[in-house]
Amino acid sequence: GDSVTQMEGPVTLSEEAFLTINCTYTATGYPSLFWYVQYPGEGLQLLLKATKADDKGSNKGFEATYRKETTSFHLEKGSVQVSDSAVYFCALSERIQGAQKLVFGQGTRLTINP
């Protein structure tokens, strides 16, 4: 079945460091891919998305490129801030036999130290 695998956390970085959070997926067809972010005590919010191969999603300095050949959707940011501390979820969405299937990765906790 469909699945999403993220790099193990927690991840701790210093402010202004470069961030990469790896995400790979398995799917039967051509899913849409998402990164969601969860700040402490809140629900998830969409960070960025890509709906087809080679699309690049971007928002708030974060980027991720839909790589069909490597089935990956790695999240990157060039210079992180303390306010980026949160849990990040990679997810895929696919329609199978008329039903929408949503699958999330296990989440990666990111802490940025000043």
Added chain:
Amino acid sequence: EAQVTQNPRYLITVTGKKLTVTCSQNMNHEYMSWYRQDPGLGLRQIYYSMNVEVTDKGDVPEGYKVSRKEKRNFPLILESPSPNQTSLYFCASSHGTSGNNEQFFGPGTRLTVL
């Protein structure tokens, strides 16, 4: 303000005592779903609904029921809660039934079953 609301936010109950967690959205979204979030497992989909009177099982439906009598409401029912249903629950909604659309999440309900 566009939002998804859940009630209650926190609930402590005992094994076997029926409970309902309400979910309501004011965005006229067709698609609604329930997830549970557990450490190391990410979010897992419990049930989803693509429109009024249309519901279907997600990945972990055992022990849960849902109904969709109105477009805005999607309650989650635990007929006989057990300790393994202790978790953080999120309701979400999105426009249409396409897999490409952003999910809007509620603030979460933390449930403890003793």
